[in-house]
Amino acid sequence: MQETILSAGIDIGTSTTQLIFSRITIENLASSYNVPRVSIIDKEVIYRSNIYFTPLKSQREIDSEKVAGIIIDEYKRAGISPSDLKTGAVIITGETARKENADVVLSSLSNMAGDFVVATAGPDLESVLSAKGAGADVLSEENREVVANVDIGGGTSNIAFFYKGILKGVCCLDIGGRLIKIENNKISYIFPSIKELANNHGISINVGDRADEAVLSKVCDLMADQLAMALHFSKPDDFHRKLYTNDGKPLPDEPKIQAITYSGGVADCIYSPENKETFMYGDIGVLLGRAVKRHSVLSNLKTYVAKETIRATVVGAGSHTTNVSGSTISYDRKKLPIKNIPVLKVGRDEEMNAGAFEKAITSKIELYKPEGELEQVAIAFSGEFHTGFKEIQELADILIKAGDEIIKGAYPLIVLVENDIAKALGNALNVKLERKKEVICIDCIYASDGDYIDIGEPLSEGRVVPVVTKTLIFNR
């Protein structure tokens, strides 16, 4: 039996704001005489909003009221009311990705985005979401290849690459279509690193210069060179390192990238460069697209057409952030949904030894007391070393002992396991705690230290819960 849920994705970026609605279909794929196995079997984008320039109060501050206005209009146009939505994500990306912005956007959207999350996405999460929106992960899984998606936006290029569908790394560079802006045929803005890049190669460009297509094309060629370096197709020069956003790290050089997809606004100028006037967007986006397309190394790569281009990130946020838990889990219905829970991860080495397991929890729990009081926290581990009934009882004892502060506190005891043992473990916890503490114990969820998770309202007759895992830190 299939069940569909509606998900919203809202991306509030430095330059544009977009919204999509998608329909996620879940189904129990197991036969009736087996343990249920509820999975997401389809994700379909059913509504795409216009693309708006993000209303800003200042360069760094979002005008949240105007954003709310845009969203209300788009809900109406799509004929969808907030109560239809079961899950989704609002992400704030780029330079506006600051906690203050997230807070004001959250409060102004709270009626519309009720039960789902507002997150500020660092460049790493943005890379992953855009690559998933572009479909690079699926291409890599189906073709058993190493596929990288290069999301070239206005300010940055976000790269994520996958092998056999598994994320292998992300990076973010200050290369984008709006890093040089053109007004009235004159250069009106140049991002400092791009100016330096041009100067290093003997090209002098200055604000106020006439927008010379030949000169700017050369600058775009240099930017395309830098993308080839980032993908490890050519040897990085001395300057390359300086282009990583927020001093980020480059991609790992293994496995070797075999194919590429492009997304972001500039991608449309790569896939279909014809019929585009050079300075139609008041920036170098079209030129950058042409430069990537004719680049001696990049043009020879196997290139797939991305599923989404300019909307890749918002589709990623709306369709690819939600997962479903395992189908045999244990939870307290009254406590769901819960949002923005930081994850405390116990490493595999620590899991193997009861003492180390306890210590890992009790020592790390101190990190979740920003103002002296314990915040909500979810304890995550693989669960691969406690699969028998007896071991699961031991595991429950460890959690009860080490999680004493949580159990005495106001928030539920939240446990995330990778291995399929959550129902047995949840029962053990409930029996040992004599049902005096709310326990949420779910499995088939992979989370790491630094992640935040949301757990939504149960689906599929209560068998599963939707889970959004937000990986905010990737490079460490």
Add this chain to the structure above:
Amino acid sequence: MVSENDLKNIIAQVLNEMNLSGGSDQRPSEEIKTNSESAPPNEETTKGKFVPDPSKNVVEDGCWDDVAAVSLQKQYLVENPVNGEAFYDLKQFAPCRLGIGKAGARYKTDPQLQFRAAHSAAQDAVFSDVDQDFVDNMGLFTVQTMCDSKDTYLTRPDLGRKLSEEAVATIKEKCKMNPTVQIYVSDGLSSAAIAANVGDVLPALEQGLKSYGIDYGTPFFVKYGRVGVEDQISEITKCDVVCVLIGERPGLITATSMSAYIAYKATVGMPEARRTVLSNIHKEGTNPAEAGAHIADIIKKILDNKASGTDLKL
């Protein structure tokens, strides 16, 4: 027509291959030598047949790896595959005997031995008894159906669905009557499944019922039991829900798979469709402890809906 001389040669070869020629193997090998003169040197073939040369046999020390310990999913034996990696990835989805290569038209030695080992394990699972110590250590008392031996059990399914008179008396004496749930364990067609899973499934199931506040009766073990005997047990104990943990007919992938058959107000002669089943409980299938917790969940749904089998939509 085969000439007399040819026939002699063939017989000699066969005898040689079967190693039945005993001490007089000198003559056949001479025959072969004369025959192989026409064949190119270094070719141990006679008329297209492989002829082992006993003088070249080498007895090696060492032993073959335990064939039963090989993971079907990890072993990929095709030589010169077009894309072995992709095939290997596909194999990870199910433990099938695929991508195991071949020697001519036959299995390679290793898969052949594995296949026979799996078959032996399946036979052992059916024909051996559950270790009585295991049953006793689980705190289960033992009763028997009307079958007096494995042979009767296998040839008379009807007797495996009825308890002996002594069994009826023992259950009446030892079991709590009118429980909400009556759980018991039975060997069924795989004793190995019981030994492998009950230690995890039963306590997890009991703990699950406890966490729901559902009361359950005294569990026990039924030797030589078929699923249908649960109906009689349901009638005797007057339980609302009866649940048997029983060994499944073994296959060649696993001999340790167990099922739970659960019925609401079961009565002798009721339609089979009234049973709810959870199958495939084993290490490589559904984790036994998790399965136990899930069975408790199913039982709760059965009690809530007062129905089981096809009457209950899970």
